[in-house]
Structure formats: C-alpha cells, structure tokens
Amino acid sequence: MTALEVLESVQYVTVKGKRLAIVSADEWEAMIEWLETLEDVELAKEAFAQLKAAGGDRERAGWYKWDDVKEDL
Numbered sequence: 001m002t003a004l005e006v007l008e009s010v011q012y013v014t015v016k017g018k019r020l021a022i023v024s025a026d027e028w029e030a031m032i033e034w035l036e037t038l039e040d041v042e043l044a045k046e047a048f049a050q051l052k053a054a055g056g057d058r059e060r061a062g063w064y065k066w067d068d069v070k071e072d073l
Contacts, residue, residue: 001027003034 001009006027013020023031047063054061 001030003031006031006034 006023009023009027011022013022047061051058051061051063
C-alpha cells in the first residue's frame, strides 16, 4: 500500500465534539516507515552533497573511517 493509499483510507469519527482520524495499526506503521524512508533519503542526499563539496575527499567531508568507529556502535 502506498502512502497516498494509506492517507486515503483514513476514516473519521466525531467524539465529544472532536473530529478524529482513524487508521488501522498496519496502515499507521506503513506511514511511519514511509516517513522514516523519506528522512533517510534526505540524510543521504545531504551526505552526498557534503562529499561532492569536499571534492570526493571523505576525510575533508567529515566522514569517519569504519575501522575507527565500529567499536563505538
């Protein structure tokens, strides 16, 4: 299911004068996953732009070597 389909599947109810949007838990989780993917894509674009601005030099771009940081994770 696409994000647009999830948004279109929302049902509305009114409780105590408040209009609420209802989605299934599966649809909610799909929307969260979609938003997280968008965030990841944006971070990757920013990292690539920094690398490009540094002329492809990972150290100048502020990137760490995996062997230097893998124990910290």
